[in-house]
Amino acid sequence: MTLSTHCPVCNSTDHAQVFLLSGVPVICNQLWPDAQAARDAPAGDVDLVACRNCAFIWNRSFDPARMEYAPGYENALHYSPKFQTFAEGLAADLVERFDLNGRDVIEIGCGDGHMLDLMSRNGAATATGFDPSMAGKETPYTARDGVTIEPEYFGADQLDRPFDAILCRHVLEHLDTPLSLMQNIRRAIGARDVPIYFEVPNAGWMLDAISMWDVIYEHVGYWTAPAITTLFRRSGFEPVSVSAGYGDQFLMVEARPTAPQPDFTATGTQDVLASANAFGKAANAELDKWRERLSRLDGKTVIWGAGSKGITFANALGAAAAPLAALVDLNTRKHGLFAPGVALPVVAPDALKDIAPTLILISNALYQAEIAEDARALGLTPEFAVVAG
Ligand SMILES: [Zn+2]
Numbered sequence: 123m124t125l126s127t128h129c130p131v132c133n134s135t136d137h138a139q140v141f142l143l144s145g146v147p148v149i150c151n152q153l154w155p156d157a158q159a160a161r162d163a164p165a166g167d168v169d170l171v172a173c174r175n176c177a178f179i180w181n182r183s184f185d186p187a188r189m190e191y192a193p194g195y196e197n198a199l200h201y202s203p204k205f206q207t208f209a210e211g212l213a214a215d216l217v218e219r220f221d222l223n224g225r226d227v228i229e230i231g232c233g234d235g236h237m238l239d240l241m242s243r244n245g246a247a248t249a250t251g252f253d254p255s256m257a258g259k260e261t262p263y264t265a266r267d268g269v270t271i272e273p274e275y276f277g278a279d280q281l282d283r284p285f286d287a288i289l290c291r292h293v294l295e296h297l298d299t300p301l302s303l304m305q306n307i308r309r310a311i312g313a314r315d316v317p318i319y320f321e322v323p324n325a326g327w328m329l330d331a332i333s334m335w336d337v338i339y340e341h342v343g344y345w346t347a348p349a350i351t352t353l354f355r356r357s358g359f360e361p362v363s364v365s366a367g368y369g370d371q372f373l374m375v376e377a378r379p380t381a382p383q384p385d386f387t388a389t390g391t392q393d394v395l396a397s398a399n400a401f402g403k404a405a406n407a408e409l410d411k412w413r414e415r416l417s418r419l420d421g422k423t424v425i426w427g428a429g430s431k432g433i434t435f436a437n438a439l440g441a442a443a444a445p446l447a448a449l450v451d452l453n454t455r456k457h458g459l460f461a462p463g464v465a466l467p468v469v470a471p472d473a474l475k476d477i478a479p480t481l482i483l484i485s486n487a488l489y490q491a492e493i494a495e496d497a498r499a500l501g502l503t504p505e506f507a508v509v510a511g
Contacts, residue, residue: 125298126182130343131353132387134175137182138395141337141402143168146437146463148188148339150430153459153468163462164188165437166339172398177391178349179325179398184342186298208368213240216287220317222246225286230276230307231293232256235263241289242266250285252276276303278310291321294350295341304357311379318359322350324366324373329397332510334405335431335485345373351388358382408510413442415507421480422447425509426493428456428468432485435509437463447477471496484508 127135145165154160167183217223223245232238232251241249248268257273264271272280288307294300307318325344328336337344347364350373354361359377367374416423416439425432428451436443448469449461456468469477474497482497484490487508494506 129173131178132176136174137171140170140172140398141405143438150433157460157465160460160462160465176349176352176387177394179344181342213244217244220287228285228288230290234261235271238269239263242269278306281310288318294322295343298342308358318377320375322373327370329401332404335434346394348388348390355383355386416442416445419445423481424448424450424479425483426450427485433461479504481505
């Protein structure tokens, strides 16, 4: 069974093509010290397909070995104030509903331990996380008594201690064998009745919003409610609730152990397949529109915003990226570095005086007014366009 031919959830070989991004950086957020290193950065194809049986969407060209060899891989979420508030509310809610005061919590893929710390603050007696990416790293979040990170992969045999809940957030979308993790957890729970909480990016939202720059190499899987329900049932968990949160951008599943149903397939797959098909068409039309516009451009263009969206967009353009001169960013730590693949320099807004772009592409519509004002202050009169999705 391989990713290129078989669905990692239900093993079906019947899948529909959704969207293809060729030669995109394996780690889109990582910047490089010089243009050559940026050009040589690990790259791969994102060839999204949707399973016609269970509606799971995955990158059939994903190669887990490429992720292992890419330096500087960070699984940590961006800790925006909005995300912090969400995590704090979630921790308090989980402790109350799962009755975890004075009890023991396990987190798989805990990152720097931010959620472990929050569970402890909300009354958990112990909070133990597993995350191999934390080997040799310091974190402020293990300072409280009872908070521990084991810097290794989670395995069923590690849970010979008592525990009362298992959390796993933003891990499943990185796994090429999600079913084996779930089966592993199910084995660890055994005959106990222990609740689990899982959270992943909500692919249903991504498809409906045509949020095409959420398609990144780091994510092998894109989860919708039917696919994740099928995964849970097949591995021996009964979802108590499957809901969307964080502005619908996260999919949250609470479940209890039950007997595995290896042949279970959830309803609702046809709707996901229709959304995936519409997403692919709209995303391709959007890319074609940009390629056409840039091929007609007289002069240079820059992308404002050197985050994953701007970098993925630049790489997705292929040969049409030729008029791109730079990525502009306010973050001084990014200046002088180069974006992977396209090898564009990241510059401060001041550098626009020399570049004199005729078009400024904006990767986040929220900042459009601010950016236009900054450009005018530099004496520039370019066109502006927002990169949608
Ligand atoms: Zn499937």
